[in-house]
Amino acid sequence: xxxxxxxxxxxxxxxxxAIASRxxxxxxxxxxxxxDIMKEAGMTVGGFYRHFESRDELxxxxxxAACQEMEDSVLTKQPTLKLSIQTYLSETHRDEISSGCLVSxxxxxxxxxxxxVRKVYAERLxxxxxxxESQMPDACEGEFREKAILIYSAYVGALGLSRAVPDSELSRxxxxxxxxxxxxxxxx
Amino acid sequence: xxxxxxxxxxxxxxxxxAIASRxxxxxxxxxxxxxDIMKEAGMTVGGFYRHFESRDELxxxxxxAACQEMEDSVLTKQPTLKLSIQTYLSETHRDEISSGCLVSxxxxxxxxxxxxVRKVYAERLxxxxxxxESQMPDACEGEFREKAILIYSAYVGALGLSRAVPDSELSRxxxxxxxxxxxxxxxx
DNA sequence: ATTATCTATAGATCTATAGATAATGC
DNA sequence: ATTATCTATAGATCTATAGATAATGC
Numbered sequence: 127x128x129x130x131x132x133x134x135x136x137x138x139x140x141x142x143x144a145i146a147s148r149x150x151x152x153x154x155x156x157x158x159x160x161x162d163i164m165k166e167a168g169m170t171v172g173g174f175y176r177h178f179e180s181r182d183e184l185x186x187x188x189x190x191a192a193c194q195e196m197e198d199s200v201l202t203k204q205p206t207l208k209l210s211i212q213t214y215l216s217e218t219h220r221d222e223i224s225s226g227c228l229v230s231x232x233x234x235x236x237x238x239x240x241x242x243v244r245k246v247y248a249e250r251l252x253x254x255x256x257x258x259e260s261q262m263p264d265a266c267e268g269e270f271r272e273k274a275i276l277i278y279s280a281y282v283g284a285l286g287l288s289r290a291v292p293d294s295e296l297s298r299x300x301x302x303x304x305x306x307x308x309x310x311x312x313x314x
Numbered sequence: 315x316x317x318x319x320x321x322x323x324x325x326x327x328x329x330x331x332a333i334a335s336r337x338x339x340x341x342x343x344x345x346x347x348x349x350d351i352m353k354e355a356g357m358t359v360g361g362f363y364r365h366f367e368s369r370d371e372l373x374x375x376x377x378x379a380a381c382q383e384m385e386d387s388v389l390t391k392q393p394t395l396k397l398s399i400q401t402y403l404s405e406t407h408r409d410e411i412s413s414g415c416l417v418s419x420x421x422x423x424x425x426x427x428x429x430x431v432r433k434v435y436a437e438r439l440x441x442x443x444x445x446x447e448s449q450m451p452d453a454c455e456g457e458f459r460e461k462a463i464l465i466y467s468a469y470v471g472a473l474g475l476s477r478a479v480p481d482s483e484l485s486r487x488x489x490x491x492x493x494x495x496x497x498x499x500x501x502x
Numbered sequence: 503a504t505t506a507t508c509t510a511t512a513g514a515t516c517t518a519t520a521g522a523t524a525a526t527g528c
Numbered sequence: 529a530t531t532a533t534c535t536a537t538a539g540a541t542c543t544a545t546a547g548a549t550a551a552t553g554c
Binding site: 318319320322323326357358359361363364365 | 508510
């Protein structure tokens with residue numbers, strides 16, 4: 127119906143990526159159609175391919191955007207390992223999947239995806255591991271990276287399990303006991 | 315084309331469930347069509363709905379079958395905690411996803427599924443936790459169940475991450491460092 | 503007669519493209 | 529003139545159903 131300025135086009139693209147980034151985390155990489163993403167961005171499906179070459183390109187961009195978002199929020203708000211553990215393994219993080227960590231919410235999807243997707247994912251994982259290493263208290267003897275890998279594995283597993291089980295009591299227990307054990311393993 | 319005996323029907327059903335159970339773990343719960351599952355079972359799509367009321371019913375049955383399979387193989391073959399850790403976090407388990415543990419390969423799919431699916435999943439998780447508890451060495455002071463939850467979270471996270479990252483060096487490192495740290499945390 | 507499976511297809515949905523429309527921007 | 533978006537649709541695919549076919553089993 128309308129022509130639009132280049133600035134509006136850039137805003138449209140940003141809106142598409144932001145919505146895709148949230149919906150993919152919530153519903154999985156195959157859980158929402160391009161038509162529905164465009165509708166939520168206030169547009170129709172026909173405009174999509176002037177922004178992206180393919181659906182896969184949007185998947186990569188949306189994952190990269192989710193990574194950047196994590197980078198910005200996490201780095202500033204979690205200065206200590208204890209706070210990082212409590213935040214990652216919180217009921218809030220469990221319930222807000224569409225704005226949460228994609229390393230957990232898309233781990234199965236990524237394993238079944240293209241190499242492009244997996245590379246974006248691995249960059250985010252490496253950044254998270256580096257952050258954990260930097261938060262490791264000096265009291266921790268031994269290799270920081272190895273400990274970071276154990277902590278992050280427990281993160282991804284515990285958050286994933288807490289979202290999968292139907293029993294809310296068990297769900298909370300998983301988050302709580304993994305958090306408290308990680309904290310006691312790596313004392314501040 | 316043909317009529318078949320009731321015994322053959324039971325075999326057909328078993329074949330459908332066995333194939334679905336493998337393919338769902340490999341490709342995700344939405345990653346393969348009923349037509350393709352039936353084709354792999356040597357039949358066509360038309361016969362499906364005399365066996366199952368809906369696709370969802372097959373998903374539940376296939377997951378329950380995968381659970382039973384785990385129950386049978388794991389219980390007998392992993393008498394000690396150390397062996398359990400080494401088996402779960404092995405490159406073999408990582409690479410044989412279609413016969414591997416569904417708690418790891420379908421954790422994200424389950425979180426986005428119906429309550430029926432989530433209940434089957436939770437039963438499997440509880441059985442695995444009980445097994446881990448029973449393998450816990452007496453030297454471990456403290457609550458066995460809490461330790462089992464930490465170990466299983468690390469299992470699910472580490473195996474998932476090792477399948478998602480594109481770098482095979484990192485993939486192996488994740489499995490190795492999580493396994494060795496778990497073993498040192500819970501000495502035999 | 504019943505039924506296990508087949509062929510065929512309706513109806514829904516999804517990706518991607520074609521052509522129209524109405525602004526932008528030289 | 530260019531282009532950002534729209535409407536419309538082609539072509540593929542998926543779930544579920546209808547009706548036909550050829551054995552089973554009373």
